[in-house]
Structure formats: C-alpha cells, structure tokens
C-alpha cells in the first residue's frame with residue numbers, strides 16, 4: 346500500500362466496550378454463543394438449499410446467498426470483538442482496519458441487493474403469479490447476484506480510494522469496536538469534511554435508496570395480498586411483518602451512521618451490533634422457521650440420513 350509519508354499512524358486503538366473483567370467474560374460468552382448460532386444456522390440453510398433439489402428456486406438461491414453473506418459479514422467483526430474483549434488495549438493494524446472497512450461495505454452492498462432481489466421475487470410471485478417463472482428466470486437471478494457483488498465492490502472501493510490517500514498522524518483512537526469509514530475519516534489530520542460528505546453521500550444514498558425500495562415493495566405486496574385474497578390473511582401478514590422487521594432492524598443503524606447529520610454518539614456503535622449479530626441470526630430463522638418448504642426439506646434430509654445410516 347502506498348501511503349503518504351506524513352502518515353505516522355500504523356495502528357488504531359478500538360475503544361470498544363469498556364467494561365469490568367466479569368462483564369467482559371460474560372459478553373465473550375454471549376457473543377461466542379451468538380456467533381456459533383450464526384455460523385450453524387446459516388451454513389445449515391446453505392447446505393439444505395444446495396443439497397435438496399426441491400429448493401432450487403430463485404427464493405432459496407437468494408436465501409442461500411444471503412446466508413453466505415451473513416456468515417461473511419459477522420465473521421469480519423464478531424471474532425475480533427470476542428478476542429478483543431479481555432484486552433485492555435484493543436489494537437487493530439492499519440491494514441486490518443482498511444480491510445475490515447472494505448469487507449463490511451462489500452458484504453453490506455451485496456446484502457442490500459439480495460434483500461431487494463428477495464422482495465422483487467415475492468412481489469412477482471404474488472402480483473404476477475402466471476408470469477412468475479418467465480420473469481424470475483435463471484438469467485435474472487444470476488444478474489441480481491452479480492449486480493450485488495459488482496455494486497458492493499464498487500461501493501466499497503470508491504470510498505476506500507479516498508480514505509487510503511488521507512494522512513493519519515494521530516490521534517488513533519476509534520470510539521467503536523470495529524473500523525468504519527465515518528469514524529476513520531474523523532481521525533485524519535487534514536480537513537475531512539469533504540470526504541465525510543462523499544461517504545455520507547455514497548453510503549447514505551445507498552442505504553436510504555435500498556430502504557425505501559424495500560419498504561415500497563413490501564407495502565405493494567401487503568396491499569396486493571389484502572385486495573386479492575379472500576381467505577386467511579393472518580399468515581401472510583405475520584410472514585411479511587417478520588420480513589419488514591428485519592429490514593427496519595438492519596437499516597436503522599446504517600441510517601444513523603451514514604445519514605444522521607449530527608455528531609456520532611456512542612449509541613450508534615452499539616446499534617451496529619444489530620447488523621452484525623442480530624440480523625444474521627434472525628435471517629435464517631425468519632425466512633425458514635415458518636416456511637413449509639424448508640420443514641419438508643428437513644424431514645426429507647432426515648429420512649435420507651436414516652437411509653444412509655441403515656444401509
């Protein structure tokens with residue numbers, strides 16, 4: 346990495362959770378359990394979708410992709426939080442900090458496009474059931490996923506390109522437990538206002554745009570379900586409200602960090618735990634637990650398991 350000569354900061358200190366030794370131990374336990382839950386839950390979905398040919402539909406391909414992203418997103422943050430908790434000084438090297446920021450934004454970008462793809466998929470299934478398989482053809486599905494990755498990499502790199510050239514000459518204390526663009530820009534020893542604006546415009550525009558698109562498509566789905574079906578609405582409403590809850594949970598911290606024009610409070614550093622720990626664990630449960638296809642697939646997996654074991 347080529348960095349200007351006046352950059353003397355070679356590592357950052359994450360202030361993270363300041364806590365007593367007992368609290369740190371307790372938090373380590375909680376975060377470890379949640380992280381194991383994230384890994385197991387999401388890998389389970391990934392394998393179920395890959396192994397069961399009955400689940401080879403657009404919705405489940407997106408879901409499997411989402412699980413992969415959730416594992417990636419929480420893996421960039423949570424293991425570092427856990428290993429940092431017992432340390433008094435939570436150090437992260439300049440390179441790791443930059444890498445962490447890029448990964449968060451790449452994965453975050455893919456996650457947003459996948460959420461849009463899933464909402465679009467549900468919209469099509471509910472509003473245009475006869476044309477569903479025509480519209481959601483494999484080409485469209487793959488383009489959604491590719492768009493997600495290209496968009497995510499673009500989004501992360503366009504911000505990284507500004508940050509990497511900023512001089513950092515201290516202080517190097519980050520009031521958070523991971524690195525992210527808005528907080529790191531604040532530590533640069535030039536006037537970062539212009540760059541703060543660029544980050545706010547880039548990340549902020551992306552989060553707001555995606556959020557409103559998702560909310561609009563869910564309103565559209567709700568209205569359609571409400572107008573067309575005469576039967577039992579409660580199940581559709583429960584499922585949809587679960588999805589909407591996850592969307593609101595995921596986007597609230599993002600909007601606070603990137604769009605909120607006022608000084609960063611230390612509250613939003615805790616809010617981001619939702620994005621790295623809570624939504625990755627909620628996604629698999631919300632999209633699958635109430636879902637008949639998945640239940641049937643798990644039963645089938647069980648049967649095949651017995652078959653293998655007994656033969």
Ligand SMILES: *[C@@H]1O[C@H](CO)[C@@H](O)[C@H](O)[C@H]1NC(C)=O
Nearest residue numbers: 406407409410413486487490
């Ligand atoms: C992700 O989605 C694409 C396009 O639908 C699909 O081809 C791919 O297999 C999915 N990946 C996983 C891990 O399911």
